[in-house]
Amino acid sequence: MVEIxxxxxxxxxxxxxxxxxxxxxxxxxxKDIVLLKLNSGYNIGILRENILDVKVLRxxxxxARKDFSIPSGKGKPKIxxxxxxGTIASKLDARTGAVKPLTRxxxxxxxxxxxxxxxDVIIENPFMELSENMNSLHWKKIAKIAEKMLxxxxxxxxxxxxxxxxxxxxxxxxSFFLRNLNKPVALTFSQRSIDRASSDAELNLDCAVSFVLxxxxxxxxxxxxxMNDDFCYALRGTKARKMHTSRRDAFKxxxxxxxxxxxxxxxEFLRQRRPRNKEKAELDTDFSDKVxxxxxxPGQKPDILDYYVKERYKGIVIEMTGFGHVxxxxxxxxxxxxxxxxxVCASAQTIYGRLSSKIYSTGRExxxxxxxxxxxxxxxxxxxxxxxxxxxxxxxxYEKAKEKMMENFADEFNELLTD
Amino acid sequence: MVEIxxxxxxxxxxxxxxxxxxxxxxxxxxKDIVLLKLNSGYNIGILRENILDVKVLRxxxxxARKDFSIPSGKGKPKIxxxxxxGTIASKLDARTGAVKPLTRxxxxxxxxxxxxxxxDVIIENPFMELSENMNSLHWKKIAKIAEKMLxxxxxxxxxxxxxxxxxxxxxxxxSFFLRNLNKPVALTFSQRSIDRASSDAELNLDCAVSFVLxxxxxxxxxxxxxMNDDFCYALRGTKARKMHTSRRDAFKxxxxxxxxxxxxxxxEFLRQRRPRNKEKAELDTDFSDKVxxxxxxPGQKPDILDYYVKERYKGIVIEMTGFGHVxxxxxxxxxxxxxxxxxVCASAQTIYGRLSSKIYSTGRExxxxxxxxxxxxxxxxxxxxxxxxxxxxxxxxYEKAKEKMMENFADEFNELLTD
Numbered sequence: 124m125v126e127i128x129x130x131x132x133x134x135x136x137x138x139x140x141x142x143x144x145x146x147x148x149x150x151x152x153x154k155d156i157v158l159l160k161l162n163s164g165y166n167i168g169i170l171r172e173n174i175l176d177v178k179v180l181r182x183x184x185x186x187a188r189k190d191f192s193i194p195s196g197k198g199k200p201k202i203x204x205x206x207x208x209g210t211i212a213s214k215l216d217a218r219t220g221a222v223k224p225l226t227r228x229x230x231x232x233x234x235x236x237x238x239x240x241x242x243d244v245i246i247e248n249p250f251m252e253l254s255e256n257m258n259s260l261h262w263k264k265i266a267k268i269a270e271k272m273l274x275x276x277x278x279x280x281x282x283x284x285x286x287x288x289x290x291x292x293x294x295x296x297x298s299f300f301l302r303n304l305n306k307p308v309a310l311t312f313s314q315r316s317i318d319r320a321s322s323d324a325e326l327n328l329d330c331a332v333s334f335v336l337x338x339x340x341x342x343x344x345x346x347x348x349x350m351n352d353d354f355c356y357a358l359r360g361t362k363a364r365k366m367h368t369s370r371r372d373a374f375k376x377x378x379x380x381x382x383x384x385x386x387x388x389x390x391e392f393l394r395q396r397r398p399r400n401k402e403k404a405e406l407d408t409d410f411s412d413k414v415x416x417x418x419x420x421p422g423q424k425p426d427i428l429d430y431y432v433k434e435r436y437k438g439i440v441i442e443m444t445g446f447g448h449v450x451x452x453x454x455x456x457x458x459x460x461x462x463x464x465x466x467v468c469a470s471a472q473t474i475y476g477r478l479s480s481k482i483y484s485t486g487r488e489x490x491x492x493x494x495x496x497x498x499x500x501x502x503x504x505x506x507x508x509x510x511x512x513x514x515x516x517x518x519x520x521y522e523k524a525k526e527k528m529m530e531n532f533a534d535e536f537n538e539l540l541t542d
Numbered sequence: 543m544v545e546i547x548x549x550x551x552x553x554x555x556x557x558x559x560x561x562x563x564x565x566x567x568x569x570x571x572x573k574d575i576v577l578l579k580l581n582s583g584y585n586i587g588i589l590r591e592n593i594l595d596v597k598v599l600r601x602x603x604x605x606a607r608k609d610f611s612i613p614s615g616k617g618k619p620k621i622x623x624x625x626x627x628g629t630i631a632s633k634l635d636a637r638t639g640a641v642k643p644l645t646r647x648x649x650x651x652x653x654x655x656x657x658x659x660x661x662d663v664i665i666e667n668p669f670m671e672l673s674e675n676m677n678s679l680h681w682k683k684i685a686k687i688a689e690k691m692l693x694x695x696x697x698x699x700x701x702x703x704x705x706x707x708x709x710x711x712x713x714x715x716x717s718f719f720l721r722n723l724n725k726p727v728a729l730t731f732s733q734r735s736i737d738r739a740s741s742d743a744e745l746n747l748d749c750a751v752s753f754v755l756x757x758x759x760x761x762x763x764x765x766x767x768x769m770n771d772d773f774c775y776a777l778r779g780t781k782a783r784k785m786h787t788s789r790r791d792a793f794k795x796x797x798x799x800x801x802x803x804x805x806x807x808x809x810e811f812l813r814q815r816r817p818r819n820k821e822k823a824e825l826d827t828d829f830s831d832k833v834x835x836x837x838x839x840p841g842q843k844p845d846i847l848d849y850y851v852k853e854r855y856k857g858i859v860i861e862m863t864g865f866g867h868v869x870x871x872x873x874x875x876x877x878x879x880x881x882x883x884x885x886v887c888a889s890a891q892t893i894y895g896r897l898s899s900k901i902y903s904t905g906r907e908x909x910x911x912x913x914x915x916x917x918x919x920x921x922x923x924x925x926x927x928x929x930x931x932x933x934x935x936x937x938x939x940y941e942k943a944k945e946k947m948m949e950n951f952a953d954e955f956n957e958l959l960t961d
Contacts, residue, residue, distance in 0.1 A: 221900070221901065221902065221903060221906070222901060222902055223903070253867070253902065253904060254863075255862075255863050255864065255869055255870075255904055256869045256870055256904075257840055258840050258869070259840070259841055286864075287864060288863035288864035288867055289840045289863055293840075365863075365864070365891075366892055366893060366894050367892050367895040368890050368892050368895030368896055368897060368898070369865070369895050370894075373892065373895075412841055415842075416839045416842075418835060418836075418837045420834075420922070420925055421676055421678070421708045421711045421712075422677035422678055423834075423835075426853075430849055434845075442837070444674050444707035444708055444784075445673075445674065445706060445707035445787060446787050448672070448674035448707055450674055450675045450676075451674075451675055471787050472784075473784050473785055473786050473787050474785060474893075475785050475786040475787070476786040476787030476788050476789065477787055477788065478787060479788075481585070481640070482640065482641060483640065483641055483672065485672060485675075487640070503839070506839055
């Protein structure tokens with residue numbers, strides 16, 4: 124058996140019986156198996172005895188330890204950047220093959236030199252968090268920093284880098300929290316970390332810069348439009364959803380066209396938008412965490428409603444089937460929950476399309492209980508909006524909550540959608 | 543003001559100031575407004591005072607009251623038909639504008655003459671139910687009748703007509719309940735009732751017949767491939783989902799190609815399939831209703847797990863974010879639930895793509911608790927499968943449940959999917 128004079132993190136070429144194979148050696152706990160991360164991003168295990176030849180093409184150096192200072196940007200357009208964590212602020216741990224968050228914002232800057240070439244960047248880094256761990260407290264922190272940047276700094280707009288898992292929830296939250304918006308707010312991300320050949324980080328961030336320099340005072344998610352590494356879409360913060368675990372074009376516009384197509388520094392608007400303006404952005408982060416999101420499924424007992432009533436939840440969004448249905452045996456429980464003061468909303472489990480309470484008898488019966496049918500609003504957006512509406516103490520009572528849920532604050536309803 | 547000599551159900555033309563408009567008059571409770579169902583299917587309200595002229599083009603007759611006998615079909619291929627309710631077995635109530643279920647199977651036959659021209663049909667009608675009301679008892683009834691038809695009758699295969707709301711859950715259930723399948727089983731539906739010009743019922747049913755006459759012993763959903771009324775797809779029962787509230791191509795193949803494209807009587811297979819065979823189909827309807835489906839959302843308290851443990855649920859499928867994540871504070875609750883004996887599975891909230899516990903630290907931590915990562919399996923399919931697996935008393939213990947959940951019974955895993 125050939126001796127392997129290489130260690131975890133090294134980029135190597137192994138000669139096998141019929142072909143050779145290149146990749147980064149990962150730490151392995153099986154002494155007979157060598158783990159290799161291929162350039163495609165996939166990990167494979169190779170039996171040690173099948174390796175006939177080893178060539179180290181590049182030794183491993185932990186570059187993160189080197190110092191880096193953020194370059195100054197005199198004369199360039201000024202933007203705000205809020206770094207919050209996620210894959211776009213992570214790198215591959217060459218020893219384990221897993222993705223590890225960057226811990227210092229200087230590291231982040233080092234990975235994205237182009238951003239600093241195009242702009243003079245004011246960075247804020249409130250926390251480094253994977254987005255599955257984020258909640259309304261994180262949304263409030265981000266909104267507060269964004270509002271300060273938008274009103275007090277001489278900047279063109281704000282970019283927020285964020286993990287992908289719950290990015291669409293944060294985008295919806297910022298769409299409601301930042302009222303009277305005056306400049307662009309771009310949320311961007313990457314599905315694959317920057318040190319991987321297939322990373323989407325650089326294009327997404329570059330397109331986010333273009334969006335922030337454009338004439339659109341809205342909250343948008345900026346990301347790959349397709350699996351190709353060519354251009355991005357700007358998706359409305361209230362009308363987008365992560366629709367794939369791994370693809371670079373994971374975020375899709377739902378029940379709405381994207382706001383814009385972004386190709387390099389060219390921003391082509393695809394639909395009406397709110398233009399830049401001289402107003403003062405307003406922060407409105409009132410939010411109640413006593414709100415739940417429940418997906419209905421066949422045979423589900425309505426007891427789950429009693430549970431949330433007992434736990435003193437103020438509101439619930441139910442992802443109903445079809446045009447907005449649950450099984451008949453839910454009707455008494457819905458009535459009871461609403462009578463207790465809980466605000467009950469319906470959104471579509473199908474994701475695409477618009478609810479209607481008028482077409483089937485079930486819909487009419489459910490509507491009679493007081494359930495609020497949220498038209499074409501995404502369930503995720505509805506959940507965030509309900510927390511926001513019920514967080515406002517001055518919007519009191521069921522009728523007021525209904526009125527606010529049906530008001531179109533941030534294009535969460537697409538009134539043009541007909542099919 | 544002109545007198546309107548027409549009543550609910552009549553097809554009329556109204557002359558307005560600038561144009562005329564045709565449709566069916568609906569019952570209206572506002573005396574100043576006339577409700578009209580347009581040919582497009584939309585309802586509009588017209589102020590009585592704006593109607594300048596009225597022409598009754600067709601008086602309303604309730605045709606459902608006429609008698610109809612199911613034609614005999616000597617010499618034609620024989621098929622089984624299980625009518626269960628839903629829009630495909632409904633008609634427009636001309637007086638209210640709502641869709642109303644047919645109550646007698648003879649009515650169903652009358653609406654679909656082409657089916658009876660092509661086939662000799664053995665009809666069973668275990669119940670007439672809107673699919674939002676269906677649960678595992680309905681699935682069992684359908685499976686039992688299908689099994690009897692497949693084994694005891696000289697038929698080519700079975701068509702099941704069904705409401706759309708939960709059709710994909712039923713399709714998954716039948717995929718697991720009918721083991722060792724010998725002939726085609728086609729579930730079909732309509733999004734718009736047959737008496738509407740835009741109905742998709744006839745094409746769907748015609749393509750279902752073609753599928754049942756083809757060489758594929760699988761459970762499939764047959765429906766419009768696009769918004770055009772031209773051809774259908776056959777979607778694998780475990781790999782399909784209703785993805786739009788109203789579109790005729792509402793059902794989409796998820797993480798898999800459709801099994802076949804069906805154009806009239808031409809069935810073109812798009813991927814590998816189980817061929818027709820001489821085996822005996824087996825009925826395996828063991829099912830536990832003590833199984834839940836929960837969608838994780840930001841800020842959600844892990845207390846919901848304690849609730850299901852307390853309610854003695856045997857299993858739960860959690861729709862996690864990204865590659866299979868929940869927030870860190872769920873880890874202790876996951877451990878506790880699994881320790882109590884509850885089987886906890888993860889599926890993807892993104893719908894598309896495959897889970898992976900290896901890429902991020904959160905995934906590795908969650909996997910360590912014992913959570914079963916269900917790869918590319920749809921959450922709806924996972925919920926049905928978990929109820930089926932835990933319904934088998936002979937499959938005892940966590941390890942056995944995991945083994946069965948990861949076994950590919952009905953192509954619920956797509957092993958070819960790489961992106």
